[in-house]
Amino acid sequence: xDINKTVDAAGMLCPMxxxxxxxxxxxxxxxxxxxxxxxxxGIKPDIKNWCEMMGHQLIDIQEKDNKIIVHLKxxx
Amino acid sequence: xxxxxxxxxxIVVFSGDMDKVMAAFNIAVGAASSGMEVTMLYTFWGLNVLxxxxxxxxxxxxxxxxxxxxxKGGTENLPMSRxxxxxMGTWMMKRLMKxxxxxxxxxxxxxxxxxxxxxxxxxxxxxxxxxxxxDLVDDIDEFAGVITYIKxxxxxxxxxxx
Numbered sequence: 001x002d003i004n005k006t007v008d009a010a011g012m013l014c015p016m017x018x019x020x021x022x023x024x025x026x027x028x029x030x031x032x033x034x035x036x037x038x039x040x041x042g043i044k045p046d047i048k049n050w051c052e053m054m055g056h057q058l059i060d061i062q063e064k065d066n067k068i069i070v071h072l073k074x075x076x
Numbered sequence: 077x078x079x080x081x082x083x084x085x086x087i088v089v090f091s092g093d094m095d096k097v098m099a100a101f102n103i104a105v106g107a108a109s110s111g112m113e114v115t116m117l118y119t120f121w122g123l124n125v126l127x128x129x130x131x132x133x134x135x136x137x138x139x140x141x142x143x144x145x146x147x148k149g150g151t152e153n154l155p156m157s158r159x160x161x162x163x164m165g166t167w168m169m170k171r172l173m174k175x176x177x178x179x180x181x182x183x184x185x186x187x188x189x190x191x192x193x194x195x196x197x198x199x200x201x202x203x204x205x206x207x208x209x210x211d212l213v214d215d216i217d218e219f220a221g222v223i224t225y226i227k228x229x230x231x232x233x234x235x236x237x238x
Binding site: 015018019 | 106109110111
């Protein structure tokens with residue numbers, strides 16, 4: 001999987017990770033993939049619901065070394 | 077990107093307590109981040125959020141003067157709703173917020189503005205408390221009353237009173 005853009009939201013609390021995501025997705029082209037690194041566990045349900053609302057594809061959510069790594073694809 | 081009419085969210089900011097105002101901004105920023113069109117109406121103590129630090133240009137008479145003196149405005153002067161302890165509580169909360177890199181009320185306001193959140197100041201409160209337009213921050217979108225809010229709220233999917 002090619003990653004086109006990354007967002008480092010580690011240490012940030014709600015709503016900052018989503019806000020950073022919104023800004024990043026705005027700058028991306030349709031079909032590109034974004035990787036978000038976060039530590040706030042709220043990101044897991046939040047990013048899932050945000051993708052559903054905004055019509056983007058949540059590829060996966062991984063956890064590694066106390067960090068949460070999210071991949072999503074911009075669909076529109 | 078296809079053009080669809082965005083859904084609306086309306087928040088009445090009645091409280092001027094820092095913690096409650098932060099919750100209001102978090103919801104506003106979250107809604108705007110989810111593609112909603114957000115309106116925040118500031119009334120009563122909520123108007124303190126929009127006030128510059130030194131205000132009260134229109135105060136008339138002893139009661140308004142006293143009120144302006146004890147009811148401090150500005151995002152940096154908002155008290156906590158609990159455990160304020162003459163400002164100690166607010167100070168401690170600000171320290172904690174900084175440690176967890178949480179944005180301040182001022183930063184949340186700026187972020188909300190950048191996301192297109194519409195800020196409306198309640199003219200009724202301004203009249204009663206002796207607060208003029210020149211006492212408020214410069215980037216307020218509208219000065220209006222309850223009818224403007226009702227029109228927005230009628231069309232809103234989310235409507236909160238904080």
